[in-house]
Amino acid sequence: MGIYETRQMLDSTISILESYRDLLNSYFENGEFTGFIDILSVLDDGGKEIFKYYWLHLQSMEFVTEEHVDNFNYLFDEDYTESMLHDMAMAITETADIPDLIQGYLVQITNIDFLTFKRTGIELGEVSKSFIRAVEYIGNEFYWIAMNDSIKMIHEGRVEILEASMIAVLEELVASGESVEEATVKVGQVESTIQDYTFEELMEQLNRLIGMPQLKQDIQNIVNLIKIQQMRSSKGMKTVAMSRHLVFTGNPGTGKTTVARLLAQIYRELGILTSGHLVEVDRAGLVAGYVGQTAIKTDEVIRKAIGGVLFIDEAYTLSNDDFGKEAIDTILKRMEDHREELIVIVAGYPDKMLSFIQSNPGLESRFNKYIQFDDYLPQELVQIFEMMCVEQNYCVAQEALDKVYTYAEKQFENRNDNFSNARLMRNVFEQTITNQANRLVIASIENITEDELSLITVEDVLV
Incomplete structure (x- = not known):
């Protein structure tokens, strides 16, 4: 189902819900179920999902009776229903942040965090007028539900791959000159970038990462230990219970999140985790502003991560x-x-992370495996820059690479705790292609060839 089909589904669903507006409101106000199944019978799967969430999170807990549970069990999976009702009970507590709660619930059920699409910088309200109608009718906090449930039909269980794929497709379409409204992302485009990687493929991806020789060996050691312990278990032999939680130490831009994402999927393929998704968070995502709320907020984040890896950046x-x-x-x-x-991975600067772990006996007993992410060497930084260029169909002249190397070497020699590694090269890349664009436009925009559009020269590298 592409965006066009999704719009049609939403248009149909919203039209039906609008026609039942008064009746729906009476259900929500009085907790009555008369006609409930009749309404659901005329909705498609996506419409049922929208209606379910709308009802559950507006319904008062006092109206949830055995009859309601029976009706939901008739229509939906029993475990699914029990979880929904439990979440609704939490949602009406005084301290619960309902939009965040619903988001967390959707992520856990569908394994898709729709809000991450805001990273594209695209105003999602422009994607479809149907979505805007959904907002007007259902409410802003339910805005992304419709998209979540339509995307769920595309792919389930691989949150990190889906996020990256959808973002990549959207960015590519917009970068190619299409407006967001024109960028009708079809399922085929997305599915072509989504793969359930095998263990061997994931290990190959890890080994293809630039640099990190010791880190790669550390990961291989972990994998080897897991495999042998699993073999011992299958033969009825004793196994050693070991903590799988990890401490990642290193400066920004050294690939900690990338490795955490790969490791989560590797654990999935080894049977250690069920879904292998990654939930990335920092202090702001865990800590609330009032006493008693932090535990609730943290609990919600952890619920999202069940079956996968919780990655806490700057955990100190x-x-x-x-x-x-x-x-x-x-x-x-x-x-x-x-x-x-x-599995929990905590990450941050080496000295600060050591102090953090040693500050709490509970942390010290659970986090006893450290993986160091070294700063990239100058030649590795140049490789990263060149890789960024190749991925975007740019060809770099050798003189330009030499200039980037000179800059990287100088930055490496003068680095401090704020040295940003790959992010430094991202900045150089973005500035370089901007310089190239300026050079080409000034020269003659009408007669530019494909080769000229692709070539980055030494004069484009202004560092």
């Missing part, structure tokens, strides 16, 4: 105050509660 910032310590306590408890379903 949690030890700065009582709110952060409340988040740590909650995380430690949930790590124990879900020890077979959740």
Whole structure:
């Protein structure tokens, strides 16, 4: 189902819901189920999802009776229903942030975090007038539900791959000159970039990463240990219980998130995790502003991560105050509660992470494996720059690469804790293609050849 078909589905669903507006409102106000199944019978799957969420999260808990549960069990999977009703009970507590709660619930059920699409910088309200109508009727916090459930038909269980694929497709279409409205992303385009990678393919991706020789060996050691322990278990032999939680240490831009994402999928293929998705968060995503709310906020993040990896960037910032310590306590408890379903990776600067882990006996006992991410060497930084160029169909003259190397070498020699590694090369790349564009436009925009559009010369590298 592409955007066009999705629009049709939404138009149809919203029209039906609008025609039942008064009747729906009476259900929501009185908790009545008369006609409930009749309405659902005229909706397609996407419409049922929209209606379910609309009803559940506007319905008052006092109206949830055995009859309601029976009706939902008749229509939907029993475990699914039980989870929905549990979440609704949480949603009406005084401290719950309902939009975040619903988002977390949707992520857990569909394994798709729609809000991440905002990273494209595209105003999603422009994508489809149908979505705008959905907002007007259902409410802003339900805006992304429609898209979530239509995307769910495309792919389930691989949140990190879907996010990256959709973002890549959208960015490519917009970059090619299409407006967002024109960029009708079809399922075929997305599916062509979505793959369930095998263990061998994931390990190959890891080994293809630029640099990181010791890190790659560390990951291989972890994998080898898991495989042998699994073989021992299958033969009825004793196995050693070991913590799989990790500490990633290194400066920004050294690939910590990329490796965490790969490792989550590798664990999935080894049978350690069920979904192998990655939930990335920092202090702001865990800590609330009032006493008692941090535990709830942290719990919601952890619920999203069940079955995958929770990646906490700059984790040392949690030890700065009582709110952060409340988040740590909650995380430690949930790590124990879900020890077979959740792996936590904490990341940050080496010295700060060591102090952070040593500040709490609970952390020290659970995080005993450190993986160091070294700064990229100058030649590796140039490789990263060249890779960015190749991925975007640019060809770099050798003189230009030499100039980038000279710059990278100087930056490396004078680096400090703020040295941004690959992000530094991203900045150089973006500035370089801007310089190239300026040069070409000034020369003669009407007669530019494909070769000229592709070539980056030494004069484009102004560093």
